[in-house]
Amino acid sequence: MNGPIRKVTVFIAVLMAALLANMTVISVVRADSLNADGRNRRVRDAEFSQNRGAILVGTEPIAESEPRKGRFPYVRTYPEGETWSSVTGWYSYDYARSGLEQSFNAELAGTSSEQSFERVLDLLAGRRSQGANISTTLNPAAQRAAVRALGSKRGAAIAMDYTTGEILALVSTPTFDPNRLSTVDLAAQREAWDELLNADDEPLKNRGTREVYPPGSTFKLVTAAAALEDGLVPDSMVDSPNSLALPNSSHSMGNSTNCGGTRVTLEQALMTSCNTAFGNLGLALGAEKLRAQAEAFGFNQDQTIDIAAAASRFPTELDRSQAALSAIGQYDVAASPLQMLQVAAAIANDGAMMRPYIVSAVTNRDLTVLSSTAPKKLGQPVSPSTAKLLQQMMVSVVEGGTGRPAQTSGVVVGGKTGTAQSAPDRPPYAWFVGYAEDPQVAIVAFVENADIDRDDISGGRLAAPIFKAVLEALR
């Protein structure tokens, strides 16, 4: 009987080897995805219990972990949470993360590969690991001014040092209190989430970076840039009829402002935000040149900023009438406020477009620097000479055109207004995008639910004061 017994033993050995092989599969193949699964409460609980690093503005924390007693040994708190929510995002047990909490999660939690040496030291010393601190480029005065100026309106405002790309203020309104989502009272957290998620004014959206809207007349900056690069000068004359018949279409394009004649200079057209003049420019330049200029400014590309950002859109495959409409920022053109800020900033910086960034440095708790950010040039969408001409035209817009509400005494300011309409039944969007020479800052202001007339003067009247408020806070 020993022959069969031996064979049975071999069979048993195969069974046991299968168990061991399967354990290896769990460890090598499955473990990573299991630990990355958002439903894995073990991982979530451990992360939520971490002593995360702080997010700093200057030396003041805008997000920090405070020790407490109980199931979770730390709770994430946000001093002045409402002011900074558009930048910090939230950090919650059940509803993941957003903003800097999300994009710098590994550094804040202390789990990034750069921090592995610290982790080993902590392990050997029996210490609980601490995450790294994050220093930001933000300016508290500008941020608070932007929040105050936007008030109860739905919209966004972003300010940036155009010579370096440092973001000085970034606000999307309505803001929310991230403390409500980071609380360790999970029932209250759920309640807050349901309320914020289902609120009519959608406070969890980041209107500054993650949403795209029709840019309206602010897009005329891009069209003007393409025209100047194509050989025109600010004094070049452009036809500006009261109504421009669109080719191959029964529609026609009208003006919402007085262009000051049926044939005006390019500079005059920008000052009065003359639709038909820019429509004609669009027809003359053609869709290809417009798109090339827009893409040079960053359209149709992923935006690089330290928090999640959406790509702005300039459509492909345009016929001539669609090109004319696109030239005035209508049809399918869509831009995030961040994108329009980049346009103004590149013009203000003599054509050099800088990479926008919020995080200036990541430092360990012992103040050793893990990484720091240096200004980086993204590209040169327009030549310095074109940029100078555009600057001059933008200054004219503020001095004598639709942008007059942005005038600030003692500062040279250039800008462009915009009023855009997405659907006939909803209020238009109001835009103002501009820059100042001292301080060297570019600012975009955007209001989503502007309860105003559908003309550019109205858009300027609503958005430009927000621009001005932020600018004055930075002086």
Next chain:
Amino acid sequence: MSERVQPAVSDEVIVYRKRRGVELALLLMAQVFGFAGWVITELNLYGELPSAIGPVAAVWFGLGLAAHLVVRWRLPYADPIILPTVFLLNGLGLAMIYRIDQIPEPPRTDSTTQLMWTALGLVLFAAVVIALRDHRRLQRYPYLLFISGLVLLLLPLVPGIGHKSGGAQIWIRVFGFSFQPAEVAKIILAIAFAAYFYEKREVLALAGRSFLGLQLPRPRDLGPILVMWLASLGVMVFQNDLGTSLLFFGLFTVMIYVATERPAWPILAGILFIGAGFAAYEFTNHVPRRVNAWLDPFSDYDANLQIISAQFGFAWGGLFGRGWGLGRPGLTPLAKSDMIAAALGEEIGILGLMAIIMLYALLVARGCKAALISPDGFGKLLAVGLSFVFALQVFAIIGGVTRLLPLTGLTTPFMSQGGSSLIANWIIIGILMVISHRARMPQAATATPTEALDETTVISR
């Protein structure tokens, strides 16, 4: 019974070394694992040594010493590896149940109950070792054993004492204690089968007609055992105890294969098993659900929470585990019983669980070794049958928890919470050690244990 032909006795005598000292050393080492698990749990959870460290040490190491002394007294030649291995597994199980006891507020005391069951299991182990001097005494009454096994199996169906839990009617409740008689019935029926097969192995192998290459035994030889087997299997299936039915099927297959030495039997059993599996998949509700939970658990997160949580636990534990008391085994439902392998994997790591699998493999290997060197066929059949069922059970439950197989509700031997299984497994160990002792006793060396088979000439078929 067929007549045995006494093999020629040579002058040489085979003497195995007793190795009882080795057993004691290994035993102490093995017991330290479970004990240390308990102490480390206390340290990690409460930051101080347990207050009952003295009494618990006395009880735990006392139990080991007592078991060792009984073996030293009655089974001096028994395999020295078996007892330490079992104590290691049992100790880790106790420590893990204690650790999971600490999760609810206030902590539960299931580990104390389990320790009492362990003590009772050791008493029964000692009783087997002391009372059963020679396992061959068990082979005398196959039919009587079968009847008592069947009665035990039927007990849960008796109104008044039987009760149902988790969809299976396999429990009896007497004096407030719940017990699964199937666990003990399993042993009794294994003995009955071994006895029958040993007695009839020659006629089963040789008499009868050939059919499709398979030597079919005569109905009068195969009939009784087939009736016994089908009756017990039927009762288990009726009670919805599919896990135990599977073990029984495996037991029967291995015994008929070893007894007749005909490979056609395991092949036939394999085909039958696959057929039954397909039928169960087609005609029952819960088998497809189990299969889906195995292949694609994430398709229904809520329904498969248990198996998914076990996988999360393995991933969270990683290779080396979170450490005693530092994981989250309480997140997995039934962590103490069906899922104790997941709890261990999480806290002592994938490597720890692999070591446990190796311990089971070692235990089974020693059982098979006893079967190989046992001089009598009944001992061989019984030892290999019990070892195989043990291995199959480990394979099914750990394989189920680790998603190698669909999950079956079996206990993890010596580790899961539950007295019936613990007691039954200690009895099995007692029997295996008796067989091992008889096999390793000094005896006259013979030529290969010749059997009557060799003397029989097949004249015609």
